[in-house]
Structure formats: C-alpha cells, structure tokens
Amino acid sequence: MKASWILAAALFSAGAFAQGAPVRIGVIGPFTGGSADVGTAMLNGIRMAVDEINAVGGYLGRSLELEIRDDFAVPEKGLAAAKELVAQNVVATIGVCDNGVGMKVVDVFQQAKVPLMIPCATGTPLTAKFPPAQSFIFRTAPRDAIQAAFIVDDILKRGWNRVAVFADATDYGSAGLHDAVQALARQGIRPVYTARVEANAKDVVAQLTEARAAHANVILSYAAGPEAATIANGRKAMGWKVPQVGAWPLSFPNYIDGAYGGAEGSLMAQTFIAEPSNERRAAFLSTYARKFSMSRIRVPMAAAQAYDATYLLTYALLGIHNGDLNGSAVKHALETMPRVFYGVVATYEKPFSLEDKEAISQNMLVVGLVRNSSVTFAYPEDARRNLFVQRKK
Template identity: 45%
Template sequence: MTMRQLLLSLGVLTASIASPAFAQTTAPIKVGMNCTYEGGSSEMGISMRAALRIAVKEINDVGGVGGRKIELVERDDKAKPDIGVAVAEDLVHKEKVVATIGYCNSGVAAKAVDVYQKARVPLIIPVATGTAITKKFAGESENYVFRVAMPDEKQVDFILHDLVEKRGLDKVAVFADDTGYGEGGLKDVERLLQKRNLKPVFVARFKQGTPDLTAQLKEARAAGANALFVYALGPDMATVSKSRSAIGWSVQQTGPWTVAFRNHIDTAGATADGAVMPQTFIQDGVMNERATSLVLQYARQNNVKNITCAMCAAQAYDSMFILLNAMFQAKDLTGPAIKDALENLEQRVAGVIGIYHKPYSKEDHEAMDGSILVLGQVKHGLVQYAYPSDVKRSILASRTKVQPKKAITPVAATK
C-alpha cells in the first residue's frame, strides 16, 4: 500500500476538503518536536526526529492536511529539565504549536508536562517511559498528556513475569543510574517484586558515566543474584555488560527497552549477547508494510543499516499519524478540540507497531499496554526474538492493546 492509498484509507485526503478545522487559511500547521540529539540520550532523539521528518514528508507530499502543510518546529532540550520547561514555553507560547510530539527523558518530561497542561495544548510522548508522567493529571477533569511508548511499569512487569514465573529466576539484583529515569525504574522493580512477595537481593545506584562497575557486580554475585536488572541508558548499560563479562559472571542480564539501544550493543560488543528486554518493535524481525517502508526510508536517508533506537522511531512515526487522525476529527485545531478527538478517535490508525483502535480514552492516555510486548534478545549484535512464538504474534499487523470489556447491564425480568 502506497502512502497515498494509506491516507485515502484513513479518510484524510477526502475529509480535508470539508473539514471546518482547515478552512480559510493555507498557513502551515505547527507541530512541536523536542528531545536531545547529543550525549547518552542522543540515539533516542536522532531516531525520533528522523522518523517524524519521514512521517511529515509523507503527509505533505500528498497535499498536507486540508491543503495546509505540517511544519515541524524542532527543539533540543539537552536532556536537562530546566531547558525542557523552557522549550515547552517556547513551543506553546511563541510558536503556537497545535500539539507537540516530544520528550525522550522521563526526568525532563516530568517537569515540562505542567506547561502543556496549563496551556491546554496536547503533548504526545513517543519515548519517555516514566510510569508517573501520564498519571500526573489523571485525576483532573482534563488531561493533556498522552503517550505512544510503553510505560516502565508495564515493561518491568513483563520482564519479571518472564524471569520469575517462567524461568524461576527470583533472586534479582538491581542496578539503577542516579537520574529520575533510574529512580523511577528502581521503584517499579521493587514494587512489582513485592507484589510477588520478593525483594531485590542487592541494589546498586551509580552516576551516569561511571567507567567501571565490577566491584558492585561482585557484591551482587556474592548476594546470590541469578538475574541482573539494569535501569540505565545505553552507554551505562554497556558498562554493566563489559564489567560483568570481566568478572566472568554469566548471569541473565535484563532491563527495560534501553538494552536494545545501539549505543549499548555496539559499545558492549559480544558482552551484550544474551541480554533480554521488552520490545514493541524489532527491526530485525518480521515487519508489516508500514514498518518496512519506515526502515527502508530511514536507512536510505540517514545512510545507516540499523536504526539507533528502532522503537523510538516506530513510536514517533505512529504518534504523528495518531495526531493526524485527531486533527481531522477535531472540530477545530484548538488544544481542547484535539484532546477530545484523541480521547475519542473514531477511525483505526494503521501504524508501524500495529493497528491503534481507540488508543486513548478520557481515563487512559496510554496508547499501549503489556499485551503488545515481545521479548527481545541480543544475538550476534542484533536484537532478535527470544521466543519463536513471538515471531508469529508480530506477523499480525492487527496487534493492538486489549480493549476493556464493557459491563453488561442486567435486564430486569418482566412480570
């Protein structure tokens, strides 16, 4: 299916003619985008930015949105919370974006979401996975924070189910960096272990960029750990892999999706082999039509073989098309109208990861749940499926989150 056929199937090209949201102006529709493109988080930002540029070009090449082109307003938050807030203020109040697709670092997003909530402008987060981010305003009458990424708590529960319930690896050592990301991840691991009547046998906190962790790993081994859960970005994940190999410890290493980042795998080399992680999208696996198109375009435009963060790219790309559908459904391009459309999407959105059928509701601003996850494993420098059964699941382009069952109201008996 060509992109033009895909947009036609979504009703985009025909609906745009009559939609009042796009009448009387040809000015570009500004959509914000931000992350960091340098340092330890750069692979997330570079992958996200490239995928969004591809998505926007596809939309603009077939006429844009109701005759109006989408303009990506790109910003660099430097992975710093204060800059992340300043970026949000700039995008919302100066650039007047209709929505933003952004934030890679959970600690940065945690502060910046306040700006979007107060301004009543939707924010769709395609990368940052901190559990609390979308829950911050969940109890209020309106919540402008959405996500197309797997929350940390879902990733942790998925991994612990594999380690503990499937394989009996119940002596877990946790290594977490000293950022907000590591802090939140550690809390999720401890809480979800406690639900299993377990607790970590060893916990190590470390600063980002620590060059060697052999001493802490020896302590974890002495504590009897049979699984190693690492909450950190790619470069520090590589330090753990290399330090673990240096002491000859063949324990099962795991962690969140960052285990699959190229700056872990390429830096750690053979020492990364065998590590497992949760995945929503595996570039080296079976791909649907939209995934194949994205990967080929990304490789050609960026002159690379492997996307540095394949899940970041896939989730960012899908975020753009979810937003696109919401803009067409909305009565106008104000923040409240787009938010309401996101919460009540009428059309299914065919994406790279799967088909999004009512991805959001007023109560649920997570587009994904644990049912979408598959277990990836590093094998010979690539991320591959850990279980053959997951290959079959991923072939299905209709993969989507499980919809809650509607309560059946009993019918009163008639006399």
C-alpha cells in the same frame, strides 16, 4: 507507504484541500549529546510521517510544519524549549526522550493546554502527574510499569528468581526501580540485592561483587545505555555469566556497542524489532533506509513509536472539521478518535480516552535478545505472533 494512502482516503472523505496556513507541530528531544541516537531516531520517524502526510494534503489542505527544539537531555534546557514551543502557538508537540526533561516540561504543556505526545520517554510518572480526565499528556511508548511487569514475568518463567536490581541515579532509574520492585512484589519476590549506579560511572565491580555474594542469578537493570554498559563490562571483567535483563535501553547502541561484547544474550522489553515481519514493518524499514541513507535504525522503537504518534495526531486533527485547532479541541479529538489507524507498532483502535492516555498495553510487548550486536526476537513464537500487529487490551 500504505498508511499515506489510507490517510489520503480520510482526507477526501473529510472534504479536504482548502488551502490555509501551515499547521505548526512542536518537536522536542535530545538531538545532540549522549542521548542523540534516541532523539534522532525519534525525529526521523516524525519527519518521515510528516512528509508522507503532506504529500497527500496535510490537514485539510494545510501542510504540517515542524517547530524543532533540542533539549540536549538537560531538564532546564528542555524547560526553556517547551516554553518556546508554547509561545510559537503549536497545536501540539511530539517528543521527550529523557524522563528528567519530561518531568519538567509536562507542567508547561499542561498549564498551556497544549497536548504533548510522548513517543520515547517511558517513566511511569510522566502520564500520572495529572488526573487523566484533565491531562493533556499522551504517550505512544510503553510505560515502565508494564515493561517491568513484562520482563519480571519472563525472567521468572526462565527460573531466575534471585534478582539483583541495578538502577541508575536519575529520575528514570528511580521510577524504574520502584516499578521493578513492585512488579517483583506482585510475584512474591524480593530483590536479593539493590544498587544505584551514578551517572557516568566507570566501575561497578564492587556492587556486582556484593550481588554475586547474595547469590543473584539475574541482574535486572533500569539504567540508561552507558550505565547499563558499565554493568555489563563489570560482569565480563569478573567472569560472572549471570544474565542481564531490563527495559528498552538495553536495545540502545550505547549499551550494545559500549559493552564491547558483554551485551550478548541480554534480554529486554520491546514494542518494535527492526525485522520485516509483516507488510507494514517491511515498508517502514525500507522507506526509512532509503530516506535517511542508513541500513540500520539506531533506536528502532523510538523511530517507529514517533512515526505512529505523528499519524495518530493527524488522524485526531482530521476529526476537527472547523479548523479550530485549540488545545482542548485537539485533546478531545485524540480521546475520541473514530478511525482505526493501522500503525507500525500496533493497530490503534481507540488508543486514548478521557481516562487513559497510554496507547501501548502490555500484550503489545515482545522480548528482544541481543545477538551478534543486534536486537532480534528472543522467542520464535514472538516472531510468528508479530506477523499480526497487536491491538490494545
């Protein structure tokens, strides 16, 4: 891909190709269990980037080597995995898809002063737990605070102002519920109904009946794929044709497939839609399909954001010329990246700083639409705008 040639030029300009021990990078995510679609897409994006980077010299001639740990989307297992990675002396870790896991592991990486780059988990508290200037927690996924604001703006533009909010009973749902209510409040709107959905709930018709009685004209869901699918199945069983909108889990296969057609027409915030809308994205999609022998990426955002995160980390490492890749040096390099990286999700010009650990801003988001069991652009103008990869604002 073009990115690897750009990296090759950076390596040559840095006087590369002195041989040395591999640079060890941790990876943590759910690679088995109900969240495996997200975790595997993330891991594939990381592996694809690492293979490209190693093909042109890695870090100053030292190959990148992945230390991979499965967290099973279970907080205690994630905690143990994070401690193992720190003990392995990784220079940084890329990962975390589950917000409950994230709230456990950020403490480990922060205390060890090992940068953690989060390409999947979107819970707003993950990067707000520590003062920005001291924080070793970085993110290339859109935090829920901007997803909520973005999707609220869209539903109000469509004239849907009687909002029922359904949130699952996880850390993700709690944080998302807070962000959704805050986003509505900034528009002078209060939800007409609020519900919490228990994990693995099979039936929420009673709550949906109450939401309909409150005359809701849209459901804003902050729930993982299976719980969001339960909401969609309930709407379908009731014959209630109210639209369901939400954050990026509405693009997950366990929502779209699990809703048995009830997901059609759902709208959600997206950073990346798997359509070849420009040269970078076309190259990414074709390389991914060829490398992993699949025509469809199960969770495209996870793959693309992880791919970009891996390149951003490598670009930061290239700013450290003396080979001393201690955590504080890597943190500083991420905060002061001099080069622009032309990524798949975005064009990254100074993506991080001492006071800002979020690479994604609200202007980078587009509205995704479930159509024929796939996610496409909801608006033609978004598809046209996506010809030009957005920069942070």
